């Protein structure tokens with residue numbers, strides 16, 4: 352087995368690990384760091400359940416080698432709630448009843464979070480396109496899109512102090 356030492360940040364905490372060069376980031380997060388909120392669905396980059404943010408961008412961690420994460424900032428769903436308070440994206444999913452079994456939810460929350468942190472204003476069609484890499488067997492997607500729209504709408508409200516001009 353060939354191994355390499357990597358240093359990366361996961362949910363604001365730095366880790367130094369010796370990893371097998373063939374190991375996926377998903378397996379390292381789940382099996383070594385116990386971050387089981389990152390779900391293992393298809394393992395081949397098709398379902399989106401394993402999505403994490405790497406330097407702010409969503410990636411399928413099942414097809415991302417752990418060695419590539421060296422020097423990178425990783426975010427998983429475990430790091431999103433702060434001081435016992437859900438993130439605005441998590442709260443939007445809850446409010447919209449966008450969760451049934453919950454297996455797809457952590458990945459969807461992370462991709463939606465990346466959308467809320469970008470400068471772009473997303474239309475409903477664009478939201479659907481951005482989330483199209485996520486499979487959900489339970490919800491029929493309707494409430495998921497509603498949740499993402501709500502989170503993105505809240506982003507607009509929180510991004511600037513309202514001067515009232517946009518309402519005129």
Ligand code: FES
Pocket residue numbers: 390391392393394395396397398399400401402411412413414
């Ligand atoms: S488990 Fe990674 S995309 Fe399905």
Ligand code: FES
Pocket residue numbers: 449450451452453454455456486487488489490
């Ligand atoms: S809520 Fe069950 S797979 Fe999406």
